[in-house]
Amino acid sequence: GAVVSQHPSRVICKSGTSVKIECRSLDFQATTMFWYRQFPKQSLMLMATSNEGSKATYEQGVEKDKFLINHASLTLSTLTVTSAHPEDSSFYICSARDLRRRTDTQYFGPGTRLTVL
Amino acid sequence: DAKTTQPPSMDCAEGRAANLPCNHSTISGNEYVYWYRQIHSQGPQYIIHGLKNNETNEMASLIITEDRKSSTLILPHATLRDTAVYYCIVLEGNTGKLIFGQGTTLQVKP
Numbered sequence: 508g509a510v511v512s513q514h515p516s517r518v519i520c521k522s523g524t525s526v527k528i529e530c531r532s533l534d535f536q537a538t539t540m541f542w543y544r545q546f547p548k549q550s551l552m553l554m555a556t557s558n559e560g561s562k563a564t565y566e567q568g569v570e571k572d573k574f575l576i577n578h579a580s581l582t583l584s585t586l587t588v589t590s591a592h593p594e595d596s597s598f599y600i601c602s603a604r605d606l607r608r609r610t611d612t613q614y615f616g617p618g619t620r621l622t623v624l
Numbered sequence: 625d626a627k628t629t630q631p632p633s634m635d636c637a638e639g640r641a642a643n644l645p646c647n648h649s650t651i652s653g654n655e656y657v658y659w660y661r662q663i664h665s666q667g668p669q670y671i672i673h674g675l676k677n678n679e680t681n682e683m684a685s686l687i688i689t690e691d692r693k694s695s696t697l698i699l700p701h702a703t704l705r706d707t708a709v710y711y712c713i714v715l716e717g718n719t720g721k722l723i724f725g726q727g728t729t730l731q732v733k734p
Contacts, residue, residue, distance in 0.1 A: 602722070
């Protein structure tokens, strides 16, 4: 399988600060990456689709000005949580779409645990 | 968008086969079924996917019914490390999105 990394794995920040999370596809190029959020004991919720070289597409109810996504290269997408508040505390997970095979497969990063104090 | 239905939880004895069912009665002819699993506090792990033929890899087998309205993921010899939440998802063909449901929590017991 393909490898996707995330950095940092865990971050604690004060309310009002901004936090940037990186998602990298290590051994393949990904024109499309996805960002998810997961609250305790819940399933993953898709936040947005990140396309290389273009604006991200956000799911309904996700504030694009709060969750800034940049996909500047074929191996890197970043999610910036701006002016973070305690309710933004969550597990953020990215995935990268691998189109090398006949059918596409998404591979997930290990996740980033964000705690906002 | 085709939705899936899975039992919320299942138990399996270590060393035995784990058979996880999934219903996807509204699936379209060109939509694939994907299976992922998530071990606590980790990102989901890809297991297998298929369209209409049965598939097998080093992790599992996927059996898809002829009408494609349901499928079964088979872990042939479950181990304690297979304890996880298993998600059956129909891929949105146009967008490539994976919309996660609640999945099945598989508990492998010694």
